[in-house]
Amino acid sequence: MSCRAVLLFLVVISTARLLSQTEGDADCVVLGPIITMDSARPTASGLVIRRGLIAEVTDLATAQSRIGPNTRIVHVPANGAAMPGIIDSHAHLLGVGQARRTLDLRTAASVADVQALVAAAAQVAPAGTWIFGRGFNQERWPEATWPSRTDLDQVCSSHPVCLVRVDGHALWANSQALSLAGITSNSPTPPGGAILRDTAGSPSGILLDAAMAMVTRLLPKDEDPSLREQDYLAAQEEALSFGITTFVDAGTSAADLRILNELYAKGHMKLRVYSMLSVQNDRDLSLLKASAPIKSFHNGRVAVRAWKLYQDGALGSRGAWLLAPYADRPGESGFPVLEPAFIQRAASQALAQGYQIAVHAIGDRGTREALSAIEKALEGATPAQRADHRFRIEHAQIVHPEDVRRFRKLGVIPSMQGCHCTSDGPWVPARLGAARAKERAYVWRSFLDEGLIIPNGTDAPVESLSPWWNFYSSITRFMDTEAGPVAFGPEQRMNRQEALLSMTSWGAHGIFAESERGLLRPGMKADFIVINRNPMTASAWHVGRTSVLHTFIEGEPVWSKSP
Numbered sequence: 001m002s003c004r005a006v007l008l009f010l011v012v013i014s015t016a017r018l019l020s021q022t023e024g025d026a027d028c029v030v031l032g033p034i035i036t037m038d039s040a041r042p043t044a045s046g047l048v049i050r051r052g053l054i055a056e057v058t059d060l061a062t063a064q065s066r067i068g069p070n071t072r073i074v075h076v077p078a079n080g081a082a083m084p085g086i087i088d089s090h091a092h093l094l095g096v097g098q099a100r101r102t103l104d105l106r107t108a109a110s111v112a113d114v115q116a117l118v119a120a121a122a123q124v125a126p127a128g129t130w131i132f133g134r135g136f137n138q139e140r141w142p143e144a145t146w147p148s149r150t151d152l153d154q155v156c157s158s159h160p161v162c163l164v165r166v167d168g169h170a171l172w173a174n175s176q177a178l179s180l181a182g183i184t185s186n187s188p189t190p191p192g193g194a195i196l197r198d199t200a201g202s203p204s205g206i207l208l209d210a211a212m213a214m215v216t217r218l219l220p221k222d223e224d225p226s227l228r229e230q231d232y233l234a235a236q237e238e239a240l241s242f243g244i245t246t247f248v249d250a251g252t253s254a255a256d257l258r259i260l261n262e263l264y265a266k267g268h269m270k271l272r273v274y275s276m277l278s279v280q281n282d283r284d285l286s287l288l289k290a291s292a293p294i295k296s297f298h299n300g301r302v303a304v305r306a307w308k309l310y311q312d313g314a315l316g317s318r319g320a321w322l323l324a325p326y327a328d329r330p331g332e333s334g335f336p337v338l339e340p341a342f343i344q345r346a347a348s349q350a351l352a353q354g355y356q357i358a359v360h361a362i363g364d365r366g367t368r369e370a371l372s373a374i375e376k377a378l379e380g381a382t383p384a385q386r387a388d389h390r391f392r393i394e395h396a397q398i399v400h401p402e403d404v405r406r407f408r409k410l411g412v413i414p415s416m417q418g419c420h421c422t423s424d425g426p427w428v429p430a431r432l433g434a435a436r437a438k439e440r441a442y443v444w445r446s447f448l449d450e451g452l453i454i455p456n457g458t459d460a461p462v463e464s465l466s467p468w469w470n471f472y473s474s475i476t477r478f479m480d481t482e483a484g485p486v487a488f489g490p491e492q493r494m495n496r497q498e499a500l501l502s503m504t505s506w507g508a509h510g511i512f513a514e515s516e517r518g519l520l521r522p523g524m525k526a527d528f529i530v531i532n533r534n535p536m537t538a539s540a541w542h543v544g545r546t547s548v549l550h551t552f553i554e555g556e557p558v559w560s561k562s563p
Contacts, residue, residue: 025068026050028526028555031060032076033534035083037504037519047082049526052554057520072557074530074550081534083500084519085245085527085551086467087507089415090394090457093249093273094256096238097231099461103133105163110141111151114163119155130219131156134164134461136172139316139427146196149175149205162215167462169314171212173205181214183207190214192337194319209313209337228259229268236271240559242466243529243548246272248457248511250358250394251308253278254287264298270558272301272527274511276308276358279346280338293354295512300525303511306356308394309346310337312366315397315424315431320363323400327433333365340369347377351385356512358392358415364400364440367393371406378410392455392510395420396447398432398440408450413510415455416444418474418499419463425479425488438489444474445492454494455510456502467503471535472544474499496536526555 030047036057046063048056056062067073076082103121108114114136121131138146152161152174160177164170173181183203189195193210195203207215222228239247252260252275263269279285293305312334313319318326321334343359350357359374361367370393378386389411396407396414407414421442429437447454456474458465472478474494478485487493494502508518516525530550535543551559 026055026063026066026071028072028074028552029063029067030074030076030082030528030530031063032078033081034076034520035081035500035534035536036521037084037500038521040521044520047520047528049555052526052556054520054522054524054526056522074552076530077532077549079534079538080530080532080549081536082520082528082530083535084504084517085529085553086243086503087246087248087455087511087518088239088244088457088460088465088467088503089248089455089507089510090250090417091247091460091465092251092462093235093239093247093260094228094231094252095235095461096465097233097235099134100231100234103131103163104135105133106135106137106166108136108141111143111147114147115151115155118152118161118163122156122159125159127158129159130177131159131161132163132219134168135166136163137166137316139424144427146204146206147172148198149173149178149203152205160218162219164212165314165317167314167316169209169212169319170317171207171215173207173215175205177215177218178203178205180218183214187214192335194335208317209310209319209335225259228256229263232260232263233268236269237559238465239271240551241548241561242468243531243551244271244465244467245527245529245551245553246274246507246511246513246517248274248276248455248507250276250457250459251278252276252304257304260302261298264302269298269301270553270556272517272553273303274306274513275302275304276306277304279307279309282342282345285346285349288353288355289349291353300516303513305354305512306358306392307346307350309343309357309359311340311343311359311361311370312337312363315362315428318431320398321361321366321369322363322398322432323365323368324436326431327436328430334363336366336369340373343370343373344376347374347391348380350391351377351381351389356390356392358394360394362395362397364398364403367396367399368403371403371410371412374412375406375410390510390512395459397424397442398436399443399446400440401443401446404443404446404450407447408452413455414447414452415457415510416442416447417457417459417463418444418470418494418502419458421477421488422473422479423463425477426481428488441489442477443489443492444494448494448498453506453509454498454502455507456499457507466544468535468546469544471499471503471546472540474502475543476540500535525553527553
């Protein structure tokens with residue numbers, strides 16, 4: 001058969017498929033206000049779905065004419081909206097599920113609050129077992145300083161205690177936990193981490209980044225796979241309840257990926273998951289050398305085509321790598337968790353194998369070094385490897401103005417989290433100084449003005465998994481203070497359209513899925529949600545409390561709010 005005949009055959013087949021999608025009764029119709037995120041038709045009042053795809057984006061009367069005896073009818077409230085399913089571009093799926101069985105410290109407003117929670121947990125825990133918690137944030141406490149091991153010793157000396165900071169980059173341990181880990185005054189500081197010490201040189205109980213493993217390696221392992229299955233299913237339920245249809249899992253281990261695969265094989269998972277494999281050392285790179293990206297698995301519900309790496313730590317723990325010292329700790333500038341040379345090797349290998357890399361970088365030096373490592377890797381790659389690589393910097397919280405332009409030049413995507421700005425804002429000026437904070441912190445508008453897109457995520461369980469709080473943070477940048485809501489860098493706000501794009505279409509582009517997800521257009525997957533407020537018109541004060549009424553993936557209901 002000639003090339004021309006083959007092309008004609010393909011055209012005929014494509015036309016037949018298109019006609020089959022637009023004739024006859026619909027599998028599902030959606031009636032009411034619709035936000036499409038498609039610039040060609042931003043709004044509509046009718047949506048027609050066949051075989052899991054959007055067949056028509058139309059008016060109310062046309063959609064009603066497609067209703068047959070077996071058509072599912074979805075009514076959208078007059079003050080609400082149907083819109084594309086949310087793509088959370090950076091969160092931690094297993095962590096969201098595990099949070100339900102972990103001592104939750106996020107509401108603790110002081111050392112005393114944490115002490116009370118730990119003491120209560122110790123009363124019911126078997127003797128000698130570990131007390132584990134997560135979520136403390138010393139910057140929100142009246143004292144705004146690091147706690148110590150003796151604070152925990154006062155209420156719990158019969159159990160080893162391990163409490164992880166809200167950002168996951170610092171650990172607070174009591175004396176028994178430090179003793180079991182063999183951490184003493186003579187313990188050397190591990191590369192990529194820090195052991196904080198008191199004035200006498202003894203370990204204070206706070207470990208940063210790589211040093212955390214000295215304690216966490218001693219924690220009991222979840223040997224029962226069914227427990228992790230429960231965690232994944234709990235996380236899925238929470239995600240779907242917030243209208244999240246695609247979850248970008250920012251750091252998945254090979255073992256957890258196997259469990260996730262089994263859940264999909266059993267039909268228990270419906271959520272779309274884009275997994276970033278965790279890469280922490282040369283051994284990980286060696287193990288991945290023979291692997292190829294999985295672009296679509298389990299009928300398009302799973303993709304494994306990215307590697308997650310860490311360039312530095314977090315701003316709250318002063319592990320973020322800065323170009324100049326911290327304003328509130330002049331002798332410190334943070335540190336690299338992984339050396340830039342390793343990032344470059346990983347990037348080169350990823351380019352050769354067809355993987356995307358996503359580099360955690362929060363400080364301005366961390367971001368600059370990560371960009372330089374990527375630049376060197378791109379210089380050594382073939383044109384085919386460089387084309388459309390979509391490498392990402394995760395967080396990009398503190399960025400020098402010169403490096404904003406480098407993102408565009410290198411084709412690197414800034415993957416950011418609106419909620420981090422409003423959560424961290426009250427103490428960021430103290431870390432950086434007012435001038436540096438204004439120029440470099442959470443510079444969304446600067447990125448957008450350079451023509452870049454910003455996939456938006458929640459980083460849950462570090463923050464709430466709610467995309468609606470994320471949306472509120474992105475459009476207002478309001479921090480809660482004693483004086484009331486105060487905007488952090490209001491000139492860097494997103495507008496509402498941009499904030500919605502960051503949670504839908506831009507998120508899809510960040511994971512190579514823009515041809516099938518992120519907007520409502522004929523031929524796209526019918527991943528959509530129905531919400532009780534229209535985010536384009538609702539009061540900014542109310543939009544953060546938006547409720548999801550229904551969540552659909554490929555036209556099938558996967559979650560509905562109880563009546």
